[in-house]
Amino acid sequence: xxxxxxxxxxxxxxxxxxxxxxxxxxxxxxxxxxxxxxxxxxxxxxxxxxxxxxxxxxxxxxxxxxxxxxxxxxxxxxxxxxxxxxxxxxxxxxxxxxxxxxxxxxxxxxxx
Amino acid sequence: xxxxxxxxxxxxxxxxxxxxxxxxxxxxxxxxxxxxxxxxxxxxxxxxxxxxxxxxxxxxxxxxxxxxxxxxxxxxxxxxxxxxxxxxxxxxxxxxxxxxxxxxxxxxxxxxxx
Numbered sequence: 001x002x003x004x005x006x007x008x009x010x011x012x013x014x015x016x017x018x019x020x021x022x023x024x025x026x027x028x029x030x031x032x033x034x035x036x037x038x039x040x041x042x043x044x045x046x047x048x049x050x051x052x053x054x055x056x057x058x059x060x061x062x063x064x065x066x067x068x069x070x071x072x073x074x075x076x077x078x079x080x081x082x083x084x085x086x087x088x089x090x091x092x093x094x095x096x097x098x099x100x101x102x103x104x105x106x107x108x109x110x111x112x
Numbered sequence: 113x114x115x116x117x118x119x120x121x122x123x124x125x126x127x128x129x130x131x132x133x134x135x136x137x138x139x140x141x142x143x144x145x146x147x148x149x150x151x152x153x154x155x156x157x158x159x160x161x162x163x164x165x166x167x168x169x170x171x172x173x174x175x176x177x178x179x180x181x182x183x184x185x186x187x188x189x190x191x192x193x194x195x196x197x198x199x200x201x202x203x204x205x206x207x208x209x210x211x212x213x214x215x216x217x218x219x220x221x222x223x224x225x226x
């Protein structure tokens with residue numbers, strides 16, 4: 001199993017550009033989440049999904065959109081990038097809502 | 113709302129000495145508590161979890177954690193630290209009243225010196 005994969009690993013955007021961060025898992029996990037990690041602020045939940053077709057907002061959802069059309073994939077869309085979205089983004093999945101999460105390797109995003 | 117506090121940004125210990133990384137939590141309902149470790153430029157890796165049962169939980173790499181319901185704490189411990197334990201440690205909570213949402217602490221950087 002590849003586990004949780006994320007692409008790209010690095011990305012530089014200009015303010016106002018849009019892009020999609022990809023996340024995929026091959027463990028047939030129902031639950032998937034997106035986090036951002038900023039220095040001294042731990043991981044903050046952006047959006048999460050409890051199954052295909054079902055998503056919900058986390059702690060910091062503004063400026064981000066998600067959809068979950070399949071169990072495997074959970075892409076994160078930045079609609080109009082801002083410098084405040086410069087961060088490291090992690091995708092995670094778990095078999096159930098109270099279970100251990102498995103994390104991807106992260107995407108380091110810089111918005112100029 | 114649920115929350116996690118890791119009161120120490122940094123913990124320094126000498127190799128061979130015991131280590132403790134502190135975590136307290138606040139949650140409605142029954143807590144499901146986790147410790148994860150992050151090495152530089154890597155994703156988070158699972159160390160151990162408490163769901164129910166024994167208050168002392170044993171995990172990977174010789175780590176253990178003690179759940180204390182009255183103090184709402186879940187401190188991470190290891191009897192004898194290794195230099196290779198140096199990393200960033202996160203405590204996290206999930207609750208049966210809010211399945212799917214995890215809340216993480218801000219992280220504690222552990223440095224083990226030879």
